[in-house]
Amino acid sequence: MTQIAETVTFKLAADVTKEDFVNIMKGTESFVRNADGFVFRRLSAGDDGLWTDTVIWADMDCAQAAAAAFPKQDFASAVMAAIAPDTVTMRHDAIHWTIGAS
Template sequence: MTKHIIETVTFRLKDGVKPADFAKSATAMNAYVSGCTGFIARRLSYNADGLWIEHIEWQDMDAAKAAAAGIGAPEGNRPFLSAIDGPTVTMTHTELEVSVN
């Protein structure tokens, strides 16, 4: 059985971007993410120091890679992507071992 993949992305926002405005653009991206084949769940959070953490659960690595490859195409994703300070982005993919809902 193939284990689900957890995509973890950490990043900071560009100077001047307000968290509330960014959260609206993140919500607008839900249509893209949830429409991708293999999507299971998405969570986005941030701490007091301005570090954002996004967790997306995918059915498998192929689904995660396909979603990442197409993320820049939809115009509705651009406000979200353009608010992120690119050099601060880190992305990892790990196999889900334990999950409780």
């Protein structure tokens, strides 16, 4: 089974602060943590204002199931309102190699 890296990049809506957005995203924790096949998640942002939400899934079926269920969750409207819609890209890529600290 090949793990999948879900990578979503975006910018925040004009009136949303970093602190506000992180708090909004914390509201997604239970959903993601309890989704079938969840392995790891990281939310990061660059100095250019581009955010990256990275989630590692056990396989493509789990990644696609979570992506399909996400918009139906109570928190989804707040998440989407905080993101500039024309800046969003989403990918599901097979992981071929990883390395961690020894």
